[in-house]
Amino acid sequence: MRRVSVDIGGTFTDCFVAWDEHCIESKALTTHQNLALGFNEALSNACKTLELSERELLSQVDSVRYATTLGTNALIERKGPRLGLLTTAGYKSSVPLSRAKGYGVGLPHQQQMDVPNAQRPDPIVPIPMIMEVRERIDYAGDVVMQLDEDDLRDKIRQLVDKGAEAIVVVLANSVVNPVHELRIREVFLDEYPGHMLGAIPMLLSHQVAGRKGEYVRAMSTIMDGFLHQAMYHGLGTLELNLRHAGYTKPMLCNHNSGGMAQLNSTDALQTVHSGPVSGIAASEHLALQAELGNIVATDMGGTSFDIGIVVDGGVKHYDFNPVIERWMVSVPMVHLVTLGAGGGSICRYDRMFQTVQVGPESAGSDPGPACYDRGGMKPTVTDADLVLGYLDPANYAGGHIKLNPRRSRQAIDDHLGEELDLDTIACAKLIRATVDANMANGIARELRTRGYEPENFTTLAYGGNGPLHACGIARALGVRRILAPPFASVFSAVGAGNMSQLHIHEMSAWTPLFDANQRRFFDDYPRFNGIVEELERRGREDLVRQGFEPAQIRYQLELDMRYGNQRVETAVVTELNRIRQPQDVLMLIEQFHQRYGERFGSGSQTPEAGVRINTIRVRAYVENPGISFKDIKPSAIRLAPPPPRGERICHFVGHDGPLTTAIYDNAALMPGTAIDGPAIVVTRATTYLVEPGWRFQAAGQNAVWFTMIEAGDKA
Template identity: 75%
Template structure:
């Protein structure tokens, strides 16, 4: 961010609400517990803390900032709690059971691998839409977009009336092949408004499948639209409350919401489904920006918060890792979302006895923020990772979360009593086992995520951020077998930093059957007009989105992405190209060459099979406007040492691999001064987080509060 930038960005997590404020040449961070009943309360507490440090009034700050940006897990929580409206669905006649059948794989999607393999005990999740709330409509469009069976409008009126009478609070229309020709879905909306004008049922939203998801696949598109409708009210009221809160404090600009696509938009241009996992995705966006600004090379972003551990990959070659059919909660959807792997390994992860292996199990259940870990003294009774860290001596009971959450060691010890009995081990040994287990779980998650995509962990810089990231960084690196790990600037609120540094962006896509090379006829694609028309249509949709939000058309940039495959392979490869239009066979050959190269990079040279044919299944256009971002610099270890810092005390700490407690020096905020070097073991406790330097490791403070953990010759 430039010197004069004034901006507030917020990441509302499952446990903490993180706030990052850029105020001219000052940058401050603050945290507060997430208040799920009213998100504005936690936001106000965090912002008030930031304003206190800046020496300005909240109203004065909000009246001067250029934007307020939110990343939130509100949608995720609504799905977990199953708090949503009663939904009615209209589908093509003959396709009533497509949704409940869920491609016959619904029993396993969203579950851990070991549960997916347990087929005898397989159980589908309770449906968001029960079968009696699904109605068939007489209509049919074929795969080419031609009307095969005209829409029966009297039938539509009858089915809508049945769903409304059955108590539907939201309506979804998802017809087969509507992404190729949406004429029937559009007509249903007209009929709905004719039958039920806004003054009668204005509070009932009606969503069309082709507008939510632009790719083929009846089930994934229908489920995407259903989930969007299911989250609509929660997001509308939750984010609406946040916006009203801002208005009441002097902020008069549009509120911006981060998307799980890696971009952001105004609240009135945001679908509810786009907000799911937007907090962790903002951290990945910040990691990409840091990688480019500091020249870090390949980066794996790891966010250890209070509830979960999120992993994302940032490739220095610019390859975007998306999930085009991600599983959200227990359902497959069809939206382009930045790839994210989530493990149940946060500070609030609950520890239990694994009777099969006679050891400790960590997560995936979490104590969250209410009641939180036992040591929070808010009613939590079960042992958590944070309780173990306190028992091991890593946390300062009087200075946790800047002193806002005093920790109760006695409660932590009581929570572990039953686990100690089950394991027949001393308290400190059980706590060390918990740390060893959770560190191994996170390290194995990182290694699996990288190696399944053809990468090696040693070729990546691991970023450890989130409230608990720097506390477990050394333990994760030990298991990974790497000697270098980075806690980035403002690591405790790094996802909030990312929320303030993303571009205003929209992604639109359309399914297509574009054969670039037909091996049977030995022909190359030559219908350039149809391809260019698709691209122009998608660019126009993005342009309308952004101009509606006040941007000039000349400031909008476009990125074309194509999902390509060889022959009838199920595997699709996303290809990013700067060739926005096709005008000749040379352009076609260029697209084929880009696909050939990308496929070889991903699956190995020689694995390409052009003799089976090459086709494009999806055309995707990312429309965006570049935003000012935070300026990162001086992050690398230049070998120089700055001022020496003296410890402020010492504490007995327990470490994995050491039978006896170790007298560990304690440092405060002054250890973040650039150039500071500390030999482990050591603890650096700041207002926002705790940096644990384990025995054999070294600590180096780079610019802007970034910290390197190294060992050996590094």
């Protein structure tokens, strides 16, 4: 296997190169003005290890895969084109009203409760840029009112005259019958042909989101249109950079659905959060191969802390109406929770509670933490870690970044010391305790709201700062062991390389499997099978277009089901791909009955209210060989640690005075090596901090287990 996978984060660009039996980790600061620069630096560092030139490497790899936060950054900075919206007459206020919940969506619970101070986010499409067109299709797809094309041409001209740089079309019930949306595009291209200089792109909602729900479908299409320009230029620049360096194959982009595709088969909206989702995909792969059971994946990078859950058997949690930034959309996305708790998270004095608040704002890569000596003036988590002695100023990020401890102390003293009336070390300890508690609380809340207990899960700590905070997170969470997986500092990039090429297509299809009023079971098998065949066809075309043979493609059917008119839907994955007889209908009902009971408790099922399918979803994918994870469980044999290469004075939360801390290098990663804390293991890729009362135990593939030391148990 020869493969390059990249995760472009808010602070660092992580690169993972699989070159035959070699696996190389590399990092560089993210260059937001031109993502290719940061990628080139990270790739260059990896090439030096392999003693190859970039051109030699790129000309011989089978693929280059990107996961990026480019779309997330564009939303935060509101960098996008001026959009116009065409919608059905009478639906003009759907987007501005945002289901009457727009003031709270995407905010922490405390801010959602602060209704008097509630404010909606600035609209992506201003109200004057929303135009109504006269047409109507009912819920069954029948045309009630024909499209008024004269009115349509007038509305299109008004939007163009108002400066629309892209137009999105969202018509009522177009997912059932898209005839009017398709006709609007024909009229638009007749008025403004695509070959004209400055041509305006048009996006149709039924092609972006296949489910009913006018608001979420509208926001999906709007955000896709808003991100299109930034993603096109950003990812296009990356692809041109690869071409210039000798890479001739199509560039692959990771999707937030847990799959990937070529750039020409990728919508902008599909790339949002693709970096953290890649880490969850790698966690799923690891859990299945190493038989770890339930896992909670935590990624602490430079900007954020991301949490994902994979339960035993490799089942991921999906959001089918996820919230992106401040808006609810209608695209399937692997569920994750993001906290503002990364190494670059800015620390400030909280006057109300008279303590330290960490995040959610981040110093990013430019200017970065104060210790980067690039102009950052505010204290961050990385500054606190440096002051406490955990980081080597001369050997941070493999020696590529030199840290300035004096800047860290000055930033902490200027912004926190006087307010808290504490010295620098005490302030840094408070920062450390606060951020670890925030991350632990986020994990516990995410697990317990879904009916799980943290002690029943193996916690993975990865990302550039995961191994540095693993013990603190575990201590605050109340668990006795935590795993830093193989290639922990670039684990999301590893996941980007392990993903399969995948496309998800879905369609709203009101299908009563059991009609409680008429007391009859579903028997219109051709209708159901026809929808499944159409969704399979779309997925097949996506993958054939990318060079795969139809025989390589696999399909998985998933149904959103509910009892009667309940609002809650439950996703059911089934091995059936067609309904051919009554037994198949009964099997689907039984699978839903079982899945519902697992989610809400046995006995909560109400089949007497009727059972119906609301959405049919098909996953079309091609299996992809990935990095193999094995021998990562802790060994029963403990090896004595190698001689330390030095020692350092460090300060730890819960300990009043300084402690002399042994420093180890890569030799400590020999499988079976056990080191009792306090200790620090510094490798080329990351720093492992072993707090007092904890044990570091190396396993295969450079995986590391942190275990709380029991009374009387010594290495």
